[in-house]
Amino acid sequence: MSDRITSWHASPSKPSYAPPAGAIDAHCHVFGPMAQFPFSAKAKYLPEDAGPDMLFALRDHLGFSRNVIVQASCHGTDNAATLDAIAKSAGKARGVAVVDPAISETDLTALHEGGIRGIRFNFLKRLVDDAPKDQFLEVAKRLPAGWHVVIYFEADILEELRPFMDAIPVPLVIDHMGRPDVIQGAAGADMKAFRALLDSREDIWFKATCPDRLDPTGDPWNAFAGAVAPLVADYQDRVLWGTDWPHPNMQDTIPDDGHLVDMIPRIAPTADLQQKLLVSNPMRLYWPEEL
Numbered sequence: 547m548s549d550r551i552t553s554w555h556a557s558p559s560k561p562s563y564a565p566p567a568g569a570i571d572a573h574c575h576v577f578g579p580m581a582q583f584p585f586s587a588k589a590k591y592l593p594e595d596a597g598p599d600m601l602f603a604l605r606d607h608l609g610f611s612r613n614v615i616v617q618a619s620c621h622g623t624d625n626a627a628t629l630d631a632i633a634k635s636a637g638k639a640r641g642v643a644v645v646d647p648a649i650s651e652t653d654l655t656a657l658h659e660g661g662i663r664g665i666r667f668n669f670l671k672r673l674v675d676d677a678p679k680d681q682f683l684e685v686a687k688r689l690p691a692g693w694h695v696v697i698y699f700e701a702d703i704l705e706e707l708r709p710f711m712d713a714i715p716v717p718l719v720i721d722h723m724g725r726p727d728v729i730q731g732a733a734g735a736d737m738k739a740f741r742a743l744l745d746s747r748e749d750i751w752f753k754a755t756c757p758d759r760l761d762p763t764g765d766p767w768n769a770f771a772g773a774v775a776p777l778v779a780d781y782q783d784r785v786l787w788g789t790d791w792p793h794p795n796m797q798d799t800i801p802d803d804g805h806l807v808d809m810i811p812r813i814a815p816t817a818d819l820q821q822k823l824l825v826s827n828p829m830r831l832y833w834p835e836e837l
């Protein structure tokens with residue numbers, strides 16, 4: 547791999563929608579800077595630098611207060627770039643790590659002290675070489691108190707993953723709702739299957755994220771709004787929102803982050819819903835000690 551990719555908008559618009567005070571962007575990443583934090587030898591994409599200064603400038607531009615930084619696959623299991631960004635945030639960021647399942651208790655404790663509150667299991671074949679369920683389960687059973695597991699998968703393997711997810715003894719957070727086909731609509735087969743998963747346990751959360759990834763009709767992503775708004779309304783105490791900046795692998799259809807923020811009132815139309823989606827729900831998972 548040689549060419550480095552830019553997958554984010556150079557000058558995103560100012561959103562029309564103003565998030566409530568204390569709003570949290572609960573799904574974003576940092577890339578590098580590479581000179582300080584080299585990418586993994588197994589990385590499936592090689593991005594340009596998108597470090598903490600850029601992330602925090604975007605946070606302020608969009609009207610947000612805090613970030614949850616999710617370790618991206620291009621950094622493998624070395625969480626140094628994510629930890630560096632959290633350390634530079636002055637308490638305004640926490641994170642989700644990707645770990646070698648054989649990680650020691652001491653290293654898990656160090657991640658906790660660095661602001662990590664969960665680990666991510668990625669099942670997308672285009673992003674990772676393997677996803678060993680038995681080893682994932684083993685490490686999920688010995689996480690620090692209060693942590694959760696974030697899972698990233700596509701809709702076609704939801705059923706196959708059910709026994710694995712059922713066995714995880716801590717709360718689950720599903721990235722991008724398990725990537726449903728939003729063209730099917732709110733009552734489509736993918737959304738029905740996802741609702742069945744949510745109904746199976748009260749501690750399964752999800753991110754109502756990524757219209758740009760999920761809606762082939764493009765900005766303003768009307769199919770996404772139609773399919774996702776009922777889900778947010780029906781599961782309003784366990785839904786999170788995030789920009790997904792710097793939008794890994796979206797270089798061919800880079801979203802305008804201001805437009806992504808303007809999706810929020812379309813999927814969460816009332817002030818009460820917006821407060822849960824952007825403030826109280828993510829606070830419960832990532833800053834519970836402040837509640």
Ligand SMILES: O=C(O)/C=C(\CC(=O)C(=O)O)C(=O)O
Nearest residue numbers: 617618619620673790794795
């Ligand atoms: O950022 C996301 O959530 C989605 C990604 C990238 C990713 O997850 C990763 O690199 O770890 C994707 O679909 O390419």
